[in-house]
Amino acid sequence: MLGPKCITNPAVFNGSGGIGHVVNIGGLNTYVTGSSFSLLSIILISDIFGYEAPNLRTIADKSADAGFFVAVPDFFHGDPFVSGNPNRTIEDWIKDHDPVKASVEAKSFIEALRKKGVSSVGAAGFCWGGKVAVELSKTDYIQASVLLLPSRVTVDDIKEVKVPISILGAELDGMTSPKVLKQFEEVLAAKSDNVDYFIKVFQNVSHGWTVR
DSSP: OOOHHHHSSOOOOOSOOOSSEEEEETTEEEEEESOTTOSEEEEEEOOTTOTTOHHHHHHHHHHHTTTOEEEEEOTTTTOOOOTTOTTOOHHHHHHHOOHHHHHHHHHHHHHHHHHTTOOEEEEEEETHHHHHHHHHTTSSSOSEEEEESOSSOOHHHHHTOOSOEEEEEEEEOSSSOHHHHHHHHHHHHHOTTOOOEEEEEEEEEETTTTTO
16 A cells, blocks of 8 residues: 655655656657657656656656657646645545556557557556556566556565566665565566566665655
8 A cells, every 4th residue: 555655755846847748648648758759668657746746757858868758647637646635635545546447547558659659668657656567567568667666566466477577666665665575576586487577675765765
């Protein structure tokens, strides 16, 4: 589940919007950056603070520099979590934004990307988005995935992974702790289909470090 660490140190919206632009892909407002001629695409799936977070867009721009067409969809449809709202807890927000349901929408989004000529798609999910990314990893819709400080991801999820996967965690993460990441590693190592994987625990950092 999501916990207090997910909403502490919230994203800072300082007017920086990245070097890309927003378009509509598959019915979703999407920040895109990089060459539209690239056959290789990465989908960045945000944490609860949404696709407009400046640091997330910076990560998208840097990924695009490596030759990818990078897309950051707004799976929240303009309704990211807002810290400090006494009338809406994180539990209330999650009821309206189930990551498993979002993974179904992500499949339609990927189909729209492929219609634009993209041949290979990778998904990187941050916190809330990690659950979306792992759901996609159970399918043939993507060719690789990265989970960064994932929330709500279970051992049973990892058992169903079909594509190469990286899982990047934090030493000081009470939800997806190094102990949990070790369990993920053991499951992946034992899989009969020899899925490639890479797992790393970053020291002296806490949940949220990749985007905040």
